[in-house]
Amino acid sequence: METPSRFQPQERTILRSLLHSGLPFYLWVAGLGGLFLWGIRAYTVQLQEGLAATGMRDYVSWGLYITNFVFFIGISHVGALMSAILRISGAAWRKPVTRMAEAITFSSLFFGALMPIVDLGRPDRIWHLLVYPRIQSPIVWDFVCIFTYLIGSTIFLYLPMIPDVALLRDDLSQAKGWRYRLYSILALGWRGMPDQHRSLERAMSVMAVLIIPIAVSVHTVVSWIFGMTLRPGWNSTIFGPYFVMGALVSGAASVVVAMAAFRRFYHLEEYITLKHFRNMALLVLALDLIYIYFNIAEYLTVGYKMEEAERGLLYTLLGGEYALAFWLVQIGGLLLPALLFILPEVGAVERIRRVPLLRPWPLAAAASISLAAMVLLVTQGPTQTGVDFGSLGSSLSWAVALLLALLVISTLPALRAHRILAYVLGAGLIVIQAWLKRYLIIVPTLLSPYLPIQDPRIEWTTYIPTWVEWSITLGAMAGFVLLYTLFSKLFPIVSIWETREEEPRPAVTHYSREREAEA
Amino acid sequence: MSRLLMFLLLVGLMATTTLASASSGQDQPDFQGPPPDPASLYAENCASCHGERGEGRVGPAFVLLDDHSDDEIYHTIAEGRPERGMPAWEARLTPEEISALVGYLRTLAAQAQPPAEEEPAPAHAAGADLRLVLTLQEDQVVAHASLRDEQGQPMAGEKVAFALRTTLGGKLNLGTFVTDEEGVATLRYPAGEVPSLTLEASYPPEAGDPIRAVASIDLPAGQEIPPVATGLFSPNPPPIAILLLGLVVGGVWITYVWVAFQLLRILRVR
Amino acid sequence: MPERHTVSRRQFLKLSALAAGAAALGRGVLSRFAQTMEGTASQVRALLPAFVADAKTLGRLIGQDGRELQPVPPSPRSAPQRRKWVMVIDLARCDGCGRCTEACTAMHMVPFGQEWIKVYRMKDNAAAGAYWFPRPCMQCDNPPCVAVCPVDATFKREDGIVLIDQDRCIGCRYCMAACPYSARSFNWAEPPHSLAELARSYSMELNIPHRKGVVEKCIFCPGLVREGQLPACAAGCPMGAIYVGDELEDTVTNSWGETTRFSELVHQGGGYRYLEELGTEPRVYYLPHRDHQYPMPETAGQIEQQRG
Incomplete structure (x- = not known):
């Protein structure tokens, strides 16, 4: 088994993206780096002034940082989903996007793990977690699970990279000295020997199985931080699966966005085709629908009974202070993306065209009615008894619906012509939704304690994030994207050896033989 | 009214x-x-x-x-x-x-209690001698209050009031008891689980300023404080749970080590 | 002998150097605190309640020069006595004067803004009358805060008191999120200090001096009950509404000196525990606000406003 000495044409585009960076790239990195440094600057302010520099107070004692934490950890799930689940199920189309997903896992997990530390009142005592841990605390579970997942996903990112790194080491004549040294260390002396392949395949298949329960456990215990309390709104049994689904859908959507970005800026059209987008979109759509189902299950079971403690929170969400964000999440962030994924398919696929309900008209009507519902629910504002669902029957709502229907129908051809745009738009909405949703899970709940909030200090009874919190949030986001970008400059963002279908690897195990057959 | x-x-x-x-703001001249x-x-x-x-x-x-x-x-x-x-x-x-x-x-x-009648305190109360002795008999603290007049003769048929002096400085009336022919009034009080008990006897009960006798007794540790009622994981999980958790997490990390070993094998292939 | 002499001289030199260093350090620290004081002194005076700590609480421990007259109570993680502290609050007696909060604030030098025992205006439903509801820490026997603490900073003592070790707390605020009674406060910034407070060395039984970035709450005044005195809130209640005592002894006492059987008081007074259904097993019992003799928070509108 000799290492191929030449790259194929489409592989050269990957190499070019590694080695050649234009001015826009440097501007991009400089911008991200600036934002990241600004976040660090904000954190130094917080270290000096204490958490008083944030908008958090005794009632809302968790805010943006914990929102970011849950968001990042959620995004990180995509690694396990794409690399492990699709790897095990032998979906061959995943190969060009696997590493993108795994790299997202790595970078987002890194910044997700930092967020609780930023949130600590005494970060100087973080070592107490190692010295005095109490095993019954969900934070300790989190600590163990996230650390384990961070190490595991790093290994899992690294394992399939070894042959690629070896390729780069052997054939990158233009590589600078430090690149060569880095690659030769990381390549572990890989020469593509059968023994080496056997070891690698073994390790990868074991890790692929192992990483799934770890990932599930990570987001389950993150949700249990909330689920293990008695607070109305958090005291829920479905929080584990609810959060895991939310994590998967946000992670998969973030991969769609990353795919589009790399395709556009690294010119990877040869690797990432419409087929990949469609498959990913279907995956996101399925997850999105399951997540919608979980949302209905979560809010309907509570809202049906209207228990006293839960009532105030539900009113705040459905028709009160947080109604705009809530309906943006539910309709703009979950329902609309689903439609954006479905609509371009309508009329394109013969089988779908035969289903009467899936014709453009009914779909557009559904889309517009839901949009109109959102617009009305938000603009009508809360009433004493919560949301005025009666407004949905008014003539105004139908006028709005009609207008929106026209809008949707008029965009149909455009969506069909630019399908990838539609997918990316939907995925982007889902990612935004994911962050907003976490905010809605944390902040309004903290504002709905059992005992009424009776505090003369108005600023203590609400939560308005300060510039410090926004800066740190922005810095963390920028840092995440920066880490991801730099990773894509150091290592091929598309797995070269796995996408080289012309030269099938020796089938060393039963499992991989099967997989190759499917491919 | x-x-x-x-x-x-x-x-x-x-x-x-x-x-x-x-008063936080400014001084109020009206109030001194x-x-x-x-x-x-x-x-x-x-x-x-x-x-x-x-x-x-x-x-x-x-x-x-x-x-x-x-x-x-x-x-x-x-x-x-x-x-x-x-x-x-x-x-x-x-x-x-x-x-x-x-x-x-x-x-x-x-x-206010109904007032003590004008009836003056018994003349002999002034020189009376009241002693309180606490002993522990099985689960009960037995308080003997012995009352003697100035001649040292036991005073029979007199009322002696007992009270419990609580740990936070309160006084709980336990009732009045009549002395027997030896001048001893006896109270039996369940020891319970407190570490010590302080009782007070006073005579005569109705007087504004009676003679008092106070005695304390330290009680044996007896049973420990009843354990705190706990949830499944609070304050400490059962050892079996820790063991299981350790096994699962340990298994994962052992697998990581095994993967590292595989990497070593890749490195070693010549 | 000469050898020993040199050694002792060296020791002496060392000691004097140390002393000089410590003095310089102390001066630096003190001047920094003094600056803090300068900036906040007027503010602090404005914020402190009109309650003057009496000889039983502060003066007994702190001399005129700010030095301790008595050793700091130790910080035991296990109870010093075989007791089970319990509190009964008679809502029919509470007239919402807020003296309990003031007494507590003075006793523990509670930072401004925190109310370790907070008096709520409550109204259970539209038809029911409003009433005052003092809420200390419930010292739950199944404490959600203790369960979630990742570093064992907050813990349950055998005598029923839930304490916080502020040397241990990492400030994650999970306990605040877990507490259904909103009984915990966080020092978001460096709390304003008084010299008397800074003169104390730290004890878990006092929670003094206060620190930035840690959680605090009502702790049933373990330093006072250890010495046979009522907690500050109970002692400061002019209506005798707050009874505290030992459940093992089965007695509770209030500020009027009324002592009753705990079991009888709760049994016959219709005692209940707040949010019993959550299973937190609080150690604070309430007697319902029936037949109260003084005004209650009147208007429902006021309360609706407060509920926001």
């Missing part, structure tokens, strides 16, 4: 709280000295003569207060009763304070 009283009391209390919150908290006013000015709970000492007890209207009481406080030795207070107390005091006196009167 009681409404008026309540109103006065309320005025006093409101003034107290308002003052407490207002403490706010009209009737309880402390009473303790400072009245208790020395009328007793801490209004039971009466030099001055009379407040048992007959109900026969007088609020106005009468107000004037009595303000102008005093020089013929009985009570000073006039209007120079020293503000009208609000006196009004508040009127209300407070009513509550004291309501709580």
Whole structure:
């Protein structure tokens, strides 16, 4: 088994993206780096002034940082989903996007793990977690699970990279000295020997199985931080699966966005085709629908009974202070993306065209009615008894619906012509939704304690994030994207050896033989 | 009438709280000295003569207060009763304070025990000798209060009151017991789980200032404090849970080590 | 002998150097605190309640020069006595004067803004009357805060008191999120200090001096009950509404000196525990607000406003 000495044409585009960076790239990195440094600057302010520099107070004692934490950890799930689940199920189309997903896992997990530390009142005592841990605390579970997942996903990112790194080491004549040294260390002396392949395949298949329960456990215990309390709104049994689904859908959507970005800026059209987008979109759509189902299950079971403690929170969400964000999440962030994924398919696929309900008209009507519902629910504002669902029957709502229907129908051809745009738009909405949703899970709940909030200090009874919190949030986001970008400059963002279908690897195990057959 | 009283009391209390919150800002020239908290006013000015709970000492007890209207009481406080030795207070107390005091006196009167009859304390009580001995018998603390007169003769048929002195300085009446022919009154008290017990005997029970005898006993540790009722994982999870968790997490990390070993094998292939 | 002499001289030199260093350090620290004081002194005076700590609480421990007259109570993680502290609050007696909060604030030098015992205006439903509801820490026997603490900073003592070790707390605020009674406060910034407070060395039984970035709450005044005195709130209640005592002894006492059987008081007074249904097993019992003798928070509108 000799290492191929030449790259194929489409592989050269990957190499070019590694080695050649234009001015826009440097501007991009400089911008991200600036934002990241600004976040660090904000954190130094917080270290000096204490958490008083944030908008958090005794009632809302968790805010943006914990929102970011849950968001990042959620995004990180995509690694396990794409690399492990699709790897095990032998979906061959995943190969060009696997590493993108795994790299997202790595970078987002890194910044997700930092967020609780930023949130600590005494970060100087973080070592107490190692010295005095109490095993019954969900934070300790989190600590163990996230650390384990961070190490595991790093290994899992690294394992399939070894042959690629070896390729780069052997054939990158233009590589600078430090690149060569880095690659030769990381390549572990890989020469593509059968023994080496056997070891690698073994390790990868074991890790692929192992990483799934770890990932599930990570987001389950993150949700249990909330689920293990008695607070109305958090005291829920479905929080584990609810959060895991939310994590998967946000992670998969973030991969769609990353795919589009790399395709556009690294010119990877040869690797990432419409087929990949469609498959990913279907995956996101399925997850999105399951997540919608979980949302209905979560809010309907509570809202049906209207228990006293839960009532105030539900009113705040459905028709009160947080109604705009809530309906943006539910309709703009979950329902609309689903439609954006479905609509371009309508009329394109013969089988779908035969289903009467899936014709453009009914779909557009559904889309517009839901949009109109959102617009009305938000603009009508809360009433004493919560949301005025009666407004949905008014003539105004139908006028709005009609207008929106026209809008949707008029965009149909455009969506069909630019399908990838539609997918990316939907995925982007889902990612935004994911962050907003976490905010809605944390902040309004903290504002709905059992005992009424009776505090003369108005600023203590609400939560308005300060510039410090926004800066740190922005810095963390920028840092995440920066880490991801730099990773894509150091290592091929598309797995070269796995996408080289012309030269099938020796089938060393039963499992991989099967997989190759499917491919 | 009681409404008026309540109103006065309320005025006093409101003034107290308002003052407490207002005094943060600027000094109130209208008020000199403490706010009209009737309880402390009473303790400072009245208790020395009328007793801490209004039971009466030099001055009379407040048992007959109900026969007088609020106005009468107000004037009595303000102008005093020089013929009985009570000073006039209007120079020293503000009208609000006196009004508040009127209300407070009513509550004291309501709580007051029926007065001890004029019957004077038995002549021999003065020189009597009261001793209290606590012993532990099985689960019970047995308190023997032995009462003797000045000649050292046991006093039979006398009432001795027992009380529990609580750990936070309270006193709980346990009832009165009659001495037997040896002059000993006996109380049996369940020891319970407290670390120590302090009991008090007093004689005669009705007197304002009886003879007291106090004794403490340290109780053996007995059973430990009942454990805190806990949830499944609070405060500490069962060892089996820790073991299982450790096994699972340990298994994962052992797998990581195994993967590292595979990497080593890749490195070693020649 | 000469050898020993040199050694002792060296020791002496060392000691004097140390002393000089410590003095310089102390001066630096003190001047920094003094600056803090300068900036906040007027503010602090404005914020402190009109309650003057009496000789039983502060003066007994702190001399005029700010030095301790008595050793700091130790910080035991296990109870010093075999007791089970319990509190009964008679809502029919509470007139909402807030003296309990003031007494507590003075006793523990509670930072401004925190109310370790907070008096709520409550109204259970539209038809029911409003009432005052003092809420200390419930010292739950199944404490959600203790369960979630990742570093064992907050813990349950055998005598029923839930304490916080502020040397241990990492400030994650999970306990605040877990507490259904909103009984915990966080020092978001460096709390304003008084010299008397800074003169104390830290004890878990006092929670003094206060620190930035840690959680605090009502702790049933373990330093006072250890010495047979009522907690500050109970002692400061002019209505005798707060009873505290030992459940093992089955007695509770209030500020009026009324002592009753705990079991009888709760049994016959219709005692209940707040949010019993959550299973937190609080150690604070309430007697319902029936037949109260003084005004209650009148208007429902006021309360609706507060509920926001």
